[in-house]
Amino acid sequence: MRQYRDAKEKHPDGILLFRLGDFYEIFFDDAKLAAPIMGVQLTSRPLGKTGRAPMCGVPHHAWQAYVGKLLHAGHKVVICDQIEAASKNKIVRRDVTRVLTPGTVVEDAYLEPSRHNYLVAAWSRGLEAGIAACEVSTGELLLCQLPKDRLQSELERLAPAELLSPPEIEEYRFDPVRGQQRLKDILGIAYPASVGAQDAPLAVGAVGVVLDYLKQNQTKVAPGSFTVRTYSPDATMPLDAATVRNLELPSLVQLIDRTSTPVGARQLGAWLGAPLRDAESIELRLAAVDELVDAPALQDRLRDVLKPVGDLERLVTRAAQGHATARELVGLRRSLEAIPAVQEALAACSALVTRELAGHVSTAPELASTLARALVEDPPPTLRQGGVIRHGYDADLDEISDASRGARDWIAKLEATERRRTGIRSLKVGFNKVFGYYIEVSHANTAHLPDDYVRKQTLTGGERYITPDLKQREAIVLSAQERIAARELEILHDLGTAVTEAAPALRASAHAIGMVDALLSLAVAAAEHGWRRPEVNAGLQLSIKGGRHPLVERGLPAGVFVANDLELDPDAAQIVILTGPNMAGKSTYLRQAAMIVLLAQCGSFVPAERARIGLADRVFTRVGAHDDISAGMSTFMVEMTETAYILNHATRSSLVIFDEVGRGTSTYDGVSIAQAVVEHLHDAPRLGCRTLFATHYHELTALAERLPRVRNQRVEVLEEGDSVRFLHRVVPGGADRSYGIHVAAVAGLPSGVIARARDVLGELERQRPLEPPDVQLGLPIEMTPDSVRKELEEIDPASLSPLEALQKLYQLRAKLTP
Ligand SMILES: Nc1ncnc2c1ncn2[C@@H]1O[C@H](COP(=O)(O)OP(=O)(O)O)[C@@H](O)[C@H]1O
Ligand SMILES: [Mg+2]
Known part of the structure; x- marks a missing residue:
């Protein structure tokens, strides 16, 4: 228990796994915390005179799986192990041998x-x-x-x-x-x-x-x-959590991940998470991708040579940290041996970036050959058995194992030797745990035994003897295993040191190879999905011809997805208000624009016939209803918080996507807020950002008449009697109605319900006859003549915190609701 307390004192904040025999035991509060996470039984054991201590345990040979669960749950794990071999009469010394935390582990x-x-x-x-x-x-x-x-x-x-x-x-x-x-x-x-x-x-x-x-x-x-x-x-462009979620970035990464190595996969993920902002860096990447897109043979060759490189980065680090197993060192050797082929293949590339990366790739032939000389091809998983290091690599080790082998051979031949020496044909050599090796002779033959025979044990059938020579050989054999394991451990340690020395250069190589792999992945994906190279520039126009949503497109049969164009320009068509019934394809159109911009700024080809992209400093998205229940916010609150965040952070060079703002509240509130937001985006001097604004409030289309840089677009639908057909084609002009009931019919609502809805709608329209759009739009504002507008004008969004902005919105809203 002293050892336990000492270990616990050193790392009070970790869960302590304490080695007892074949188990790692966990005690007290640690046990209560760990048992449910590891999925093991919580038990207890007597403690002192009266109490019992809660405990749980895991078998030592399977500890990694359990520790993994603890780490995943965010806990720090402290391993306290035996640091000397068990012996009979004293307590084995134990100490903390390893501390694992979620952020510092290196094992695969x-x-x-x-x-x-x-x-x-x-x-x-x-x-x-x-x-x-x-x-x-x-x-x-x-x-x-x-x-x-x-x-x-x-x-x-x-x-x-x-x-x-x-x-x-x-x-x-x-x-x-x-x-x-x-x-x-x-x-x-x-x-x-x-x-x-x-x-x-x-x-x-x-x-x-x-x-x-x-x-x-x-x-x-x-x-x-x-x-x-x-x-x-x-x-790089910071991407907020909402945008990562709204643009389904993880799925997008998956869609274009054709990497051959883990290093490359991590690099690709990092690129997608941090789009670039300057045209030059983007062009450099695009040029490297471009070169590969048109060279399928080179793609294949690079993939072939990259694959065997494996996770060079993590292998190197693990070895340098002294945590690599013999198998992993063999893996590292194979990685190293794979590098020259990569260098050779890269010689065929001429893009600037690729050439520069190739310059950072270096081999470590000496290390590779040391590892090759030292380690057997297929080492056993643990060191206990020995047999990890090749014969001929280390003189000390060879001596031990040669001596051991010599002694074994000697013992193996002993039966024959002794039979010859004594003339006793029934003499046997055996082994048991208590006495070790022995020579067994039947009672009838014990009379004339050589002088060096020492009697050890009498049995009913005979006597067992040992000889000094046999004991000496036995000692060699029995100690050899331990000594071999110890020496092999030393050698592995030295190999680790050799890796440490080469580590900085190898990491640089791994990094460069990862980038090549990521570039290759972009090229392979582009070729596979039929994407095109975008044109990027420092301007502010966005022009997409035949743009597609890469994920939605993939979910549909080939050729079904309808490609659409988009033109945005802060000086002319700054804001596009997109109307159309539910399910028409508004959200898809918005997201695809943002995705195309993001992909382009990562240096990727894009799902469009042609894309000319004035670089965005940021892409903001406010999409769909997403309840952040954990934070205790209502849908509407989330929506408004995100809206406030965007209005506070967007600049003239941002791209902003608003999908159905105001949907989370009543229609009047919704229309009012939506309208106010559009006006703000249009008029606030610091903003003027390119904006796509989807709404099913067709009333908003009237804004285009008042605000010069607002354009109306709608997703076309074909009315077929009581029903509608979605064409998913985006065309100029605003929708004049919302087709809600049509959509309900398409969705299969009972015909009785549809008919009744039509009646109610007619009734409502009679009570509030359809007015020309601009008058209708003025409606909410008329209730509080101009005061809302005035107040909006007085707001300096740059000086508002998101929360203040939200409060303001609530105040404004209160004014609009009678
Ligand atoms: N351009 C398109 N071509 C083909 N199908 C589309 C297209 N855009 C959208 N869709 C289909 O319509 C569905 C609804 O699209 P969505 O963008 O969510 O509509 P909205 O936002 O207008 O309600 C999508 O899931 C997709 O199956
Ligand atoms: Mg939608």
Whole structure:
């Protein structure tokens, strides 16, 4: 129990797995917490005189699966193991041998191949924030300083496995001076400037926290452990959670993921999550993709040579951390051996980016040959049996195993030798656990035995003897296994050190190969889906010919999807109001525009005949009803919060998608808010952003007459008697009615209900005769003459927090509702 307490004291915040015999046991509160997560029985054992201690346990040979569950649930796990062989009379020494946390694990068992696994430290001071994102499994350490209001979306993008931030981590630990010291002491980086962090003190402060945490949790960190880079948040587009969800980014990644390696898959995911903002970088990527799209033979060749590279990045790190198994080291060797073929294949590429990447790919022939000489082709899964290292690699090991083999041979031949020596033909050599090897002679023959025979045991049928020679051989055989295992462990450790030395260059290679793989994936997907190269420029126009929604298109039979055009221009057609009945294809049209822009800015080809894209600084989406129940917000509240966020953050170069704003409330409220939002987007001097606005309030179409940069478009439907047919074609002009009842009929509502609805509609229209659209639109506003408008004009959206904006909207709404 002393050992238990000591271990617990060192890591009070982790769940302690304590090795007892063949089990890892978990006690007390840890047990209560862990048992349900691991799905094992919670039991108890006597403690002291009266009490019982809750406990649970897992078999030691299956511990990884259980630990994985704990890590997934976000817990830190501390392994306390026996650190000496069990012996009879004393307590075995135990100590903490491993600390695993969700953000610092390196084993494949706990990681997803195609996803990053970041340990992130983040904090803010004043208007700025600093981030240090570290991926131990790939040896990547990223620094970033950014405006505080962008911290959240950046964290969402990184999706940390573990986040270290105030108040859980005291703020003084983030002190930049302290961080700088850590950078120097631990990573040997004397000046932040050498990793581009001279203007990012807050990020440097965050690095200090990350490094402290790694040290504290037994991760090896030394100069060269990490590739440290500072990135600018301005280079890429921050995507908020709503947009990631609305544009189904994960599905989009899946659609274009044709990577051959996990490194490439992670890179592709990272690119899609961080679209670029400058035309030059995008063009460079597009050119590299373009070259590959038209070269199917090269595509095939690259895929063939990339596949065997495997997860070079994580293999290298695991080996350098000393956690690689012999099998993984063999895997690393195969990876290394695969690199020259990649280099050769890349020589056939001429795009600038590809050529540059090729320059970063280096082989490590010496390391590869060391590993090849050292390790057998197919090592056993554990070290206990020995047999991991090749004969001829290590003299010490060979000596032990030769001696062992010699002794075994000697013992194997002993029966024959002794029969000859004694002339006793029934003499036998055997082995048991108590006495070890022995020579057995029947009672009849014991009279004339050689002098070196020492009697050990008498049985009914005979006597058992040992000889000094036999004991000596036996000692060699029995100790050999342990000594072999120990020596092999040392050798593996040395191999790990050899990997550590080569690690920085290998990581750079892995990174470059990952990028090539991601580029190749973009090309393969583009060719497969028939996408085209977009044209990007620093202007603000958006022109799409024959655009398609990549995901909806795939869900339909070939050729069924109706392609549509789109023109947006802040100076002319700034806002498109898209009307049409439910199910016409409004949402699809909106999303496809945003997806095309995003894909293009990631350097991908796009699902369109032609796309000319003035780059967006951000893409905002407010789509559909999505209840954020966990946060206790109603649909309408969510809708308004997101709307406020957009109005506060969009700029003239943003692309904004509004799908059915105001739907979550009554019609009057809805129309009023929708109209106010459109007017604001049109008139606010800081905005003027390209906007797509879908609505089933056909009343809004009247706005086009008043606001010069608003255009009406509608999704065409064909009226067929009482029913409608959706053409999914977007054409100029507004819809004049909502076809709600038609749609209800298509959906199969009982005909009685449809007929009644028609009656009610007629009744309502008689009471409130259809007015010309503009008058009708004025209706809600007339109730509170101009005061709403005035108030709106007085608002400075830039100075409002989302919450204030929301309050304002509520106030406005209150004015509109009589
Ligand atoms: N351009 C299109 N071509 C073919 N089918 C389409 C197209 N756009 C939409 N659809 C089909 O219509 C359905 C409804 O589209 P959606 O965009 O959700 O309509 P709305 O937002 O107008 O209610 C989609 O699920 C899809 O099956
Ligand atoms: Mg819709």
